[in-house]
Amino acid sequence: MKKYENIELKAIFDVSKVLTSSFDLERNLYSVFEILSKELDMRRGSIFLLDKKTEEIRIVAAYGLTEEEINRGKYRIGEGIVGRVIESGLPMFIPDIEKEPQFLNKTGSRPNKKGISFLCVPIKIEDEILGVISADRIYREEQGDVDDDLRVLSIVASLIAQFLKLWETYKIIEDENLILRAQLKDRYNFPNLVGQSTSFQAVLKTVMKVAGTDATVLLFGESGTGKELIAKTIHFQSKRAKGPFVAINCAAIPENLLEAELFGSEKGAFTGAVKRVGKFEQANGGTIFLDEIGELPLSLQPKLLRVLQERIIEPLGSSKAVKVDVRIISATNKDLSEEIKKGNFREDLFWRLNVIPIYIPPLRERKEDIPLLIEYYLKSFCDIYKKTVSIDEEAIKVLISYEWPGNVRELSNTIERLVVMTEGNKIKVHDLPDTVRGVLRVKRGYEGELKLPTEVEELERIRIMNTLPRYNFNIRKTANALGLTERQLNYRIRKYGIIIKKDVNLHDSNN
Ligand SMILES: Nc1ncnc2c1ncn2[C@@H]1O[C@H](COP(=O)(O)OP(=O)(O)O)[C@@H](O)[C@H]1O
Numbered sequence: 001m002k003k004y005e006n007i008e009l010k011a012i013f014d015v016s017k018v019l020t021s022s023f024d025l026e027r028n029l030y031s032v033f034e035i036l037s038k039e040l041d042m043r044r045g046s047i048f049l050l051d052k053k054t055e056e057i058r059i060v061a062a063y064g065l066t067e068e069e070i071n072r073g074k075y076r077i078g079e080g081i082v083g084r085v086i087e088s089g090l091p092m093f094i095p096d097i098e099k100e101p102q103f104l105n106k107t108g109s110r111p112n113k114k115g116i117s118f119l120c121v122p123i124k125i126e127d128e129i130l131g132v133i134s135a136d137r138i139y140r141e142e143q144g145d146v147d148d149d150l151r152v153l154s155i156v157a158s159l160i161a162q163f164l165k166l167w168e169t170y171k172i173i174e175d176e177n178l179i180l181r182a183q184l185k186d187r188y189n190f191p192n193l194v195g196q197s198t199s200f201q202a203v204l205k206t207v208m209k210v211a212g213t214d215a216t217v218l219l220f221g222e223s224g225t226g227k228e229l230i231a232k233t234i235h236f237q238s239k240r241a242k243g244p245f246v247a248i249n250c251a252a253i254p255e256n257l258l259e260a261e262l263f264g265s266e267k268g269a270f271t272g273a274v275k276r277v278g279k280f281e282q283a284n285g286g287t288i289f290l291d292e293i294g295e296l297p298l299s300l301q302p303k304l305l306r307v308l309q310e311r312i313i314e315p316l317g318s319s320k321a322v323k324v325d326v327r328i329i330s331a332t333n334k335d336l337s338e339e340i341k342k343g344n345f346r347e348d349l350f351w352r353l354n355v356i357p358i359y360i361p362p363l364r365e366r367k368e369d370i371p372l373l374i375e376y377y378l379k380s381f382c383d384i385y386k387k388t389v390s391i392d393e394e395a396i397k398v399l400i401s402y403e404w405p406g407n408v409r410e411l412s413n414t415i416e417r418l419v420v421m422t423e424g425n426k427i428k429v430h431d432l433p434d435t436v437r438g439v440l441r442v443k444r445g446y447e448g449e450l451k452l453p454t455e456v457e458e459l460e461r462i463r464i465m466n467t468l469p470r471y472n473f474n475i476r477k478t479a480n481a482l483g484l485t486e487r488q489l490n491y492r493i494r495k496y497g498i499i500i501k502k503d504v505n506l507h508d509s510n511n
């Protein structure tokens with residue numbers, strides 16, 4: 001008997017495992033019967049659920065029955081054994097169905113009823129009856145006894161009841177999720193991509209065209225120009241919109257962890273590693289956004305190339321390849337051709353990523369979009385903070401003339417701060433941040449006490465400092481832009497002690 005008890009325990013343990021393995025209701029319930037049939041020799045089983053609205057009792061999962069037999073298995077409360085168990089909430093046992101008039105055999109699945117016993121146990125949680133689980137059993141000699149079977153089935157039924165409750169909550173969450181996704185889709189709809197300039201309209205046109213395809217896209221542009229927003233827009237406008245959008249910033253994750261993060265890892269692949277699903281698998285059926293792709297270490301580039309060519313990934317520490325269905329959008333603020341020349345980026349990879357290149361111009365090259373963006377963000381932050389704030393014409397002019405090294409992100413942050421901080425309901429020039437007004441060094445409180453020549457010098461210094469990086473510290477071009485001769489510019493650079501430093505990303509406010 002001892003041995004039999006162990007089998008029971010094992011069966012119950014296995015059942016609890018399959019029930020928590022996923023939220024696929026039918027598949028899980030079917031697996032329950034597979035276990036019961038294998039471990040306890042129960043054959044033909046059904047799980048019936050009570051539909052509270054129609055009061056109909058229907059089979060939701062069955063083992064050893066054909067589709068047709070399943071469809072026939074419908075009962076009303078009180079009808080047949082199944083209906084009576086639902087009504088009473090108590091288990092029933094029919095030793096021999098041949099001799100039992102109550103047994104309706106509605107499914108017609110037992111042409112020969114000889115020697116078959118029938119077990120039927122309610123699935124209930126607290127006092128609520130959700131359905132029943134039933135099983136056929138042929139008792140031969142010393143093969144366990146009925147009490148044991150009823151006990152096991154009752155435990156299994158209570159596990160199923162808990163699973164069903166969880167599943168209901170899961171369904172509700174899943175529906176909410178769909179609604180949220182639909183709202184998100186709305187959020188990244190074109191109305192949220194603000195810009196009427198010719199150059200930005202050209203970007204939108206391309207976005208519209210590529211959204212209808214599965215083509216790989218590479219987004220170029222300075223930090224804060226809207227690369228991620230555009231990647232999301234492409235995703236939510238594509239036929240993958242219902243699938244996941246998974247973003248990963250290749251620069252933000254240490255090189256030794258990036259591989260597992262992207263491709264996943266098997267348990268124990270490196271010390272302390274647990275099994276981990278990589279971003280590519282997470283993005284299955286949707287889109288992966290590889291931000292700052294220029295930072296992808298050379299060692300991982302062949303792996304990415306393989307995904308691009310074959311849509312196959314190989315988790316760290318595993319030798320089996322996994323097929324993934326993902327659309328790849330990547331982004332960079334680096335000049336990748338420069339990286340290729342320096343040997344930091346593989347040329348073959350570049351061409352695979354660069355199927356559809358989209359260049360997003362910086363804000364200073366489409367100044368006509370600035371007033372639109374100001375208006376857009378003013379409205380959205382007023383909504384968020386429940387304020388009514390407008391902006392003065394003069395202040396708009398100052399905002400337009402500013403260079404916006406952090407692009408739309410910086411503009412959005414600036415407007416948000418203004419909405420929060422401004423005390424009246426009109427933003428005026430003096431409310432604007434010092435950087436924007438070009439008075440970087442002038443401390444608050446000193447204002448107005450400065451002698452005019454000092455203020456002029458300060459303005460000059462700041463204009464030069466802001467303009468130099470735009471031309472990568474090229475003296476001739478900067479001088480030209482400022483309307484100075486090279487000699488005049490060099491003189492001022494020395495005078496103000498400005499340090500010339502090429503190839504530095506002064507304004508990366510990303511992350
Ligand atoms: N054309 C635009 N219209 C409205 N908001 C924008 C636009 N471009 C960018 N933004 C906003 O600016 C911020 C920075 O955009 P993001 O996509 O993160 O830029 P990047 O990835 O290029 O650094 C985000 O808050 C984004 O919503």
Ligand SMILES: [Mg+2]
Binds near residue numbers: 224227
């Ligand atoms: Mg970004």
